[in-house]
Amino acid sequence: xxxQAHNAHPKRRTKEGAENYAKALYELQARxxxxxxxxxxxxxxxxxxxxxxxxLRRLATEGVVEYTPYHGARLTPEGERIALEMxxxxxxxxxxxxxxxxxxxxxxxxxxxxxxxxxSEELEELIAAKLGEPALDPHxxxxxxxxxxxxxxxxxxxxxxxxxxxxVFSRVSDSDASMLRHLAELEIQPGATLLVRGREPFGGPVMxxxxxxxxALGVELAGSMRVSRRPGGKR
Amino acid sequence: xxxQAHNAHPKRRTKEGAENYAKALYELQARxxxxxxxxxxxxxxxxxxxxxxxxLRRLATEGVVEYTPYHGARLTPEGERIALEMxxxxxxxxxxxxxxxxxxxxxxxxxxxxxxxxxSEELEELIAAKLGEPALDPHxxxxxxxxxxxxxxxxxxxxxxxxxxxxVFSRVSDSDASMLRHLAELEIQPGATLLVRGREPFGGPVMxxxxxxxxALGVELAGSMRVSRRPGGKR
DNA sequence: GCCTGAAGTTAGTCTCGACTAACTTTGAAT
DNA sequence: ATTCAAAGTTAGTCGAGACTAACTTCAGGC
Numbered sequence: 001x002x003x004q005a006h007n008a009h010p011k012r013r014t015k016e017g018a019e020n021y022a023k024a025l026y027e028l029q030a031r032x033x034x035x036x037x038x039x040x041x042x043x044x045x046x047x048x049x050x051x052x053x054x055x056l057r058r059l060a061t062e063g064v065v066e067y068t069p070y071h072g073a074r075l076t077p078e079g080e081r082i083a084l085e086m087x088x089x090x091x092x093x094x095x096x097x098x099x100x101x102x103x104x105x106x107x108x109x110x111x112x113x114x115x116x117x118x119x120s121e122e123l124e125e126l127i128a129a130k131l132g133e134p135a136l137d138p139h140x141x142x143x144x145x146x147x148x149x150x151x152x153x154x155x156x157x158x159x160x161x162x163x164x165x166x167x168v169f170s171r172v173s174d175s176d177a178s179m180l181r182h183l184a185e186l187e188i189q190p191g192a193t194l195l196v197r198g199r200e201p202f203g204g205p206v207m208x209x210x211x212x213x214x215x216a217l218g219v220e221l222a223g224s225m226r227v228s229r230r231p232g233g234k235r
Numbered sequence: 236x237x238x239q240a241h242n243a244h245p246k247r248r249t250k251e252g253a254e255n256y257a258k259a260l261y262e263l264q265a266r267x268x269x270x271x272x273x274x275x276x277x278x279x280x281x282x283x284x285x286x287x288x289x290x291l292r293r294l295a296t297e298g299v300v301e302y303t304p305y306h307g308a309r310l311t312p313e314g315e316r317i318a319l320e321m322x323x324x325x326x327x328x329x330x331x332x333x334x335x336x337x338x339x340x341x342x343x344x345x346x347x348x349x350x351x352x353x354x355s356e357e358l359e360e361l362i363a364a365k366l367g368e369p370a371l372d373p374h375x376x377x378x379x380x381x382x383x384x385x386x387x388x389x390x391x392x393x394x395x396x397x398x399x400x401x402x403v404f405s406r407v408s409d410s411d412a413s414m415l416r417h418l419a420e421l422e423i424q425p426g427a428t429l430l431v432r433g434r435e436p437f438g439g440p441v442m443x444x445x446x447x448x449x450x451a452l453g454v455e456l457a458g459s460m461r462v463s464r465r466p467g468g469k470r
Numbered sequence: 471g472c473c474t475g476a477a478g479t480t481a482g483t484c485t486c487g488a489c490t491a492a493c494t495t496t497g498a499a500t
Numbered sequence: 501a502t503t504c505a506a507a508g509t510t511a512g513t514c515g516a517g518a519c520t521a522a523c524t525t526c527a528g529g530c
Binding site: 037038039049050052053054057069070071072 | 507508510
């Protein structure tokens with residue numbers, strides 16, 4: 001009867017490992033075409049390539065990834081399901097913390113990073129219901145729906161806009177707390193309309209006007225900001 | 236730089252173990268006077284006595300418990316702090332889930348059991364603030380305050396009341412989902428006023444009147460229900 | 471005061487996921 | 501075509517925390 005304990009714990013640990021690797025793979029696959037390399041996965045998870053190599057091999061036997069030694073890995077449909085489930089959890093939690101508990105924008109990410117592995121399906125549903133089945137998290141990233149479908153995102157990096165173009169700031173592509181904090185200080189939040197004034201040459205900043213004020217945004221920052229193009233404004 | 240990963244993970248795992256043992260010890264110490272036996276701890280955590288023995292020895296070296304081989308263990312002040320922190324987390328989460336997300340009464344316990352280990356101090360504070368620094372969780376158990384002080388609880392088991400006495404139902408002493416469900420069906424909730432009608436002899440049920448209806452509550456159930464005595468009613 | 475059964479402990483094994491160190495494969499540049 | 505650095509893999513170790521099996525200590529009954 002006590003034997004169940006032997007089963008119960010190991011399962012959970014195993015699960016969390018798989019979830020983190022699946023999520024990392026998913027995010028790396030997003031723009032990285034064919035297969036994702038061991039080192040890239042290792043870096044993203046903060047482990048050594050040796051550890052990632054071992055783990056990928058194990059996940060392959062469990063049907064979560066397809067793995068060809070020396071040639072990288074890709075998620076199987078099952079692996080993708082796991083990744084999307086985690087991303088849904090993550091983003092719902094982020095939005096929930098920001099919306100319901102007023103947790104600051106730049107701190108929800110790290111909290112969600114750990115909670116995403118520990119909420120039940122039931123709680124996930126309750127949170128989604130409470131928020132009205134939202135489509136975007138507080139960073140503007142799309143939240144996979146109940147069936148794990150991700151709805152298209154038409155945003156482009158801010159650096160894509162030409163001078164004179166208008167865009168609505170939708171999100172920061174990576175969850176970097178210092179960027180978020182900086183933007184909050186400038187009072188640039190998702191939903192804000194930006195007018196691109198110009199671009200300094202040689203990696204110089206992008207000049208944008210927001211709510212009547214003009215800011216100089218560094219290349220790194222501007223490259224991470226996603227905006228939806230808006231017609232008009234060019235004059 | 237990647238070396239930190241070696242440090243980060245192990246710490247967290249270790250912590251969760253200590254937290255669970257501390258909580259178990261605390262609850263067993265509550266009524267169990269002197270020292271708590273290895274087997275009792277093992278049973279509560281669903282592990283073998285051998286495992287508990289090893290873990291208690293390790294926790295002793297970490298200053299969480301005081302442990303005399305063959306003679307049981309007791310929490311140190313540090314251990315008690317850990318236990319109370321977990322209990323505060325647990326009860327705040329229970330109340331939060333019930334209150335804010337309308338999660339059914341009998342399901343909040345298992346969800347809180349896992350989340351209690353994973354919320355940050357910051358989130359704990361936000362939840363407490365959102366709920367208005369509550370003193371009782373949805374089962375009526377007291378929530379340790381921000382400084383981990385537990386405020387007294389004057390309730391007694393329902394079986395203590397004599398026929399004719401009135402009591403206000405405050406909580407169920409253990410978190411047994413089936414009891415909670417059963418009470419919910421009878422529409423007996425914390426805050427309800429009960430009038431003890433009588434007691435059948437030889438381990439028979441306690442007859443109570445609630446909101447005009449009379450129910451027969453088995454000894455086991457009645458023994459787990461805590462009530463606060465109310466003056467009057469004896470006629 | 472001894473003896474026995476219950477409670478507790480020790481020894482040795484397992485899995486998981488990380489690590490380091492040493493080796494192998496790959497592929498781009500000459 | 502060869503070479504060689506970067507990317508990847510294997511082998512062996514570690515720590516946590518569980519397990520089983522076998523041994524030890526304790527305490528109550530006679």
